[in-house]
Amino acid sequence: MFKAHFKKKLPTFELEVDISLSQGILALVGSSGAGKTTILQCLAGLQTPSWGEINIHDKIVFSSEYGKDVPIRNRHIGYLFQDYALFPHMTVEKNVVYGKPKKGSNPNKALTATNVLQMLKIEHLRNRYPKQISGGEKQRVALARALMTEPELLLLDEPLSALDQDTRSSLQQELLKLQAQWQIPFILVTHDVQEAEMLGDQIIKLDHGKQEVLKKLTIAQ
Amino acid sequence: MEFDFIPIILSLKVAFASVVIVTCSCIPIASFMAKHEFVGKDVVESLIALPLVLPPSVIGFMLLVFFGKNGPMGKLLEQWFQIKVVFTLAGAVIAAAVVSFPLMYQAVKAAIESIDQNLEQAARTLGAREYRVFFTITLPLAWNGIMAGFVLAFARSLGEFGATLMIAGNIPGKTQTMPLAIYFDNDAGDLRQASILVILMTVFSFLVIYGVNRWRRGLRRDSRGDGI
Numbered sequence: 146m147f148k149a150h151f152k153k154k155l156p157t158f159e160l161e162v163d164i165s166l167s168q169g170i171l172a173l174v175g176s177s178g179a180g181k182t183t184i185l186q187c188l189a190g191l192q193t194p195s196w197g198e199i200n201i202h203d204k205i206v207f208s209s210e211y212g213k214d215v216p217i218r219n220r221h222i223g224y225l226f227q228d229y230a231l232f233p234h235m236t237v238e239k240n241v242v243y244g245k246p247k248k249g250s251n252p253n254k255a256l257t258a259t260n261v262l263q264m265l266k267i268e269h270l271r272n273r274y275p276k277q278i279s280g281g282e283k284q285r286v287a288l289a290r291a292l293m294t295e296p297e298l299l300l301l302d303e304p305l306s307a308l309d310q311d312t313r314s315s316l317q318q319e320l321l322k323l324q325a326q327w328q329i330p331f332i333l334v335t336h337d338v339q340e341a342e343m344l345g346d347q348i349i350k351l352d353h354g355k356q357e358v359l360k361k362l363t364i365a366q
Numbered sequence: 367m368e369f370d371f372i373p374i375i376l377s378l379k380v381a382f383a384s385v386v387i388v389t390c391s392c393i394p395i396a397s398f399m400a401k402h403e404f405v406g407k408d409v410v411e412s413l414i415a416l417p418l419v420l421p422p423s424v425i426g427f428m429l430l431v432f433f434g435k436n437g438p439m440g441k442l443l444e445q446w447f448q449i450k451v452v453f454t455l456a457g458a459v460i461a462a463a464v465v466s467f468p469l470m471y472q473a474v475k476a477a478i479e480s481i482d483q484n485l486e487q488a489a490r491t492l493g494a495r496e497y498r499v500f501f502t503i504t505l506p507l508a509w510n511g512i513m514a515g516f517v518l519a520f521a522r523s524l525g526e527f528g529a530t531l532m533i534a535g536n537i538p539g540k541t542q543t544m545p546l547a548i549y550f551d552n553d554a555g556d557l558r559q560a561s562i563l564v565i566l567m568t569v570f571s572f573l574v575i576y577g578v579n580r581w582r583r584g585l586r587r588d589s590r591g592d593g594i
Contacts, residue, residue: 218492230487232503246493
């Protein structure tokens, strides 16, 4: 279960967020500069909210009231950057295992790089460098890298925006499958309302820091 | 008259010792300055860059005041470590380090600033602590800039003349490095010895500049990548 209620002062407006999610995909839509990425960064700990509280799995990771701000590395959140942020000096395999916990939190998953690479159909790329692979492949590598950390929540910042239409459609399907398979909440930022409708179990539209619920959660909580 | 190799050996010793000191001090300082904003940062950066524009005699004078027998550092080094700086090779190393520090600093800081911050943030989201981010992401990605700074600092250390003369003096076989030997050989009319040293220094300096330029061009080509 993930729950966040916080405010963040931005140069031109104040962002106000009140979201919760136990399962499925929450899609955040809005035009550029609406504060979508800021929300993800506050959740991940890359930015600090001005006020509020963030709970992940009933653990408070940020609270202005109690002066708590858990470091990024201890939040157990997977983050997929818009430009994928793959380490250019490491092979695909080294990228993927970078965040692998020393002891897996869930021994039943027995997560290995090979499992994840196979699941995302990128095993053949394991010895390549990021500059030697295509945009869609980079996206899969970034997903594999984020999943290797066994996150409790996955944040995706416009993960499909740089891809062509065909790759985009196939990856949309893969994201849906992956979420069903992985059983952790995903929060997806996109400026494409159609994409949000296709992927989101909940859809929230952002406009100058204010949120409007476009679609409520209908799956069983 | 036989050719005297000792100035070459002394110069190499001074340059190596200087770049080791400069590299070890520069990487943490440049990393801190590249990542942090604070009141007075411009003043600190101007002080760091000062040796680039100050006349060598001014730097030499300051070093004499600071490291001289009655200077604050001079006293401290002599009392605690029995190290004398004035008229020793240690003085030449300090002079070389002071003048080459800004070159290394600028190269390292520019290299660190050019790293995409998302890469470091991505490492943090993957559970890396700050030291791991630094050693596995920042340092390898800044490595080419560090090496360029290393080579420039080495070349600058090798060529240091004015400040070295003031603090280390011109003691043949002890503190007489190549630039000093060229000046004093020429003064004494030993043009053969001076000419050989001049040729060596010119060729070396040319190779350094040529090598760094080629390397940078290669890096620019590599960074464009063979994207699909």
